[in-house]
Amino acid sequence: MKVALIPQRLEQRTLLALLLTALVAVSVVSLLVGAGTVSPSQAFSMLLGSEDSEAHFVVWELRAPRTLIGIAVGMALGVSGALLQAVARNPLAEPGLLGVSAGAAFAVALALVLGASAATLRISVAQLGALVGCLCVLGVARWRGVDNDPIRLVLAGAAFSALLGAMTSMMLLFDQRSADEVRFWVIGSLAGRRLEDLWAVLPSMAFCTVLIALIARPLSALALGERMASGLGHHPQLIRALVVLCVALLVGAATAIAGPIIFVGLVVPFIARAFAGPDIRRTLWFCLPIGPLIILTADIISRVVVAPSELPLGVLTALCGAPVLIAAVRARRLPML
Template sequence: MVVTVSVRETRRSTRALALLGIVVALAVVVLLSIALGSNRLSLTEVLHALFAYDGSYSDTVVRDTRLPRTVLGIVVGMALGLAGALMQSVTRNPIADPGILGINHGAAVAIVFASAVFGVTAPGHLVWFAFVGSIVATALVYAIGGGRGANSPMRLALAGVALQAAFVGINQAMQVIDTHALDKMRFWLVGSLADRDLSTLTGLIPFFVAGVVIALLLGRSLNAIALGDDTAHGLGANPAVVRVISILAVGLLCGAATAACGPIAFVGLMVPHLVRLVAGQDERWVLGLSVLAAPVVLLGCDVLGRLLASPAELQVGIVTDVVGGLVFVFLIRRLRTVRP
């Protein structure tokens, strides 16, 4: 009994320290995101622009360019981190990620189609197409990767890679047919936080909020279905309903994130694994810490892209592909006992 209490107290202390560390890391990376760029600003200039704005050049750079980009990175990071944690939990697949399984690219296809064919450009309108595209992509992944191997991480990953390649090809075909769409979508399709303003989020906030709230409320139910469907029923959870609601939440989060800044992969893969190292398997903590840790990773990659290519910059989607690709290879090597 004493040992059990000691273990619980140790785990609580670890989680509390992890929460504090993530909050501090988020504050640091937010300041770096605002300060670093083609024109580097000091901490004093950043704080002056945030709390004592007087219209100077540095204040204008912070308020009009850097701050909207940082806020967008926080919101999109939260969405991608939660979507990845939800997918890994509900599918029991350690390499599930909206980018790897082609869900973000499914949303991107719907957005490019809406823009090229119907002339839709407002993010608040595009998000509806993105939501439908992400849901359709999720259904296709499970249809192609289903059957007797439906629970195989490798099989689902291969289905996602195949779909992602198909979606990329469709996007490229639409862009070649419509050169105007090509010029307009070039940077957006690689995943970018650049050249965005807060008006981008205006029509997307309800989708982000709904997705985040639904995801966080599913924590207890996800803990139940992790014990098996029969046990989950005994604990009062309906596994089928939980999975459907989870898919809808993933669609909301991925659709809004993709509409805001394009398809960004691997954030939803990396963050839940890092969080589980300190939080354990309690999905309430995994989801809660992922929503804070994912913006740290996304903004960190965005800052890294600015530093590596200064005075130009690498788009954040390129940096997350490189960093996340290395993490993906590491995870695949750990799955040696899993048959495709």
């Protein structure tokens, strides 16, 4: 049996290498393509050494930051979706559907209305809001036994998200001064983001990377059941708490710098499991390139589909992710993870 696993692992490594190569290619395309007046040929010439000042500004000051931020956001949302699905043992668990993104978005909107402008403060508030949202939905689910039913868990998260969305709208009615800024941010987009925002979230993302490396094996054991995990020397409640903390930090950071972007945390693990199988450790490895690939591809499409304007990234991911959710719900047998 061990011999049979060797070709499978080699095949997975080849797929992972191909995905990383595709990510590099899409990142280059992201630098070349945009809704502005700088053409791909001008941008490519500038990368080769041409001294076009306009192209230099557009590529390095506008497109490069949003490309790097897109990579970070894709990784954060993809990994957090896989972690949330693993700990909830639910293939429909997704930060945007379970109120985690809504909690972060509401917290940031509240901070903006109250006058917060520092990026670090906005990120901390978003992570706190994501943590509260995640705990609320998962707590209600376990209290009512909803976590055993994927559909009801999504409905509970949708109700919580709708409640927070309504409260955000009420805040905007009472504070027209902040309405434009909040509306620009709450739709989800990479346009106009700065590298300073990315540097501000890197410490928390690095902390989550270390934490995920420590809990990946115990989380894989937890998939066998709490008794089995306990028998192997792990602590299921501690594992769940650390996973929720990681999800809150990652989703809060992604939401703070790019706004709420839904369905990425659903689609990325779905594709990753098709490549990696049920092992959460391999799934997480595949989420790392697949998340940025989806985000950057959607961002490139959003720049050109209605040029010279741009389509909000959050709208495009919702249009692409909704059919995946419908297909999963309509499946003859929805598996528990």
